[in-house]
Amino acid sequence: MLLSNLLKQSLDTATLECWQRERTATPVRAFAVxxxxxxxSLRETEAILRLLGVERSFQAIFQWVHRLADSVSDPPKATPRRVAVDExxxxINGEWSWL
Incomplete structure (x- = not known):
């Protein structure tokens, strides 16, 4: 499948007014979302875009995701496969405990 076909199939972008006047093409942003x-993850998405020749930060992708979530009634939902936890x-009461 050609990259252009993949980007066109990712999301109907004709009605996305939330992405007017952006420096990244709307189909690319829709594909990232x-x-x-x-x-x-945002960094994995950033790496894939970089492989496709699109240099954008994970912070930009974060903004795209939240801008879309704020503007459409049924935004895409992320379901992560893993969760990072710090110890x-x-x-507590004079005794050290690990969380």
Whole structure:
């Protein structure tokens, strides 16, 4: 499948007024939002766009996702396959415990 066909099939972009006057083409932004909604992290989505020749930061992709979520009634939902958790030690009643 050609890249142009993949981008055209990613999302109907004709009604997305939330993305007027952006430097990145609307089909590319829609494709990035769909990648993130499919479960990829923002950085993984950034890496895929970079492979396709689109240099945008994960922060820009974050903004695209939230701008779309604010403007459409049924935005795509991300369902991550993994969750990152940090450990930390806290003192409770004079005793150190790990969270």
């Amino acid at each position: 769909r990648l993130h909604a499919a479960g990829l 930390t030690a806290v003192k």
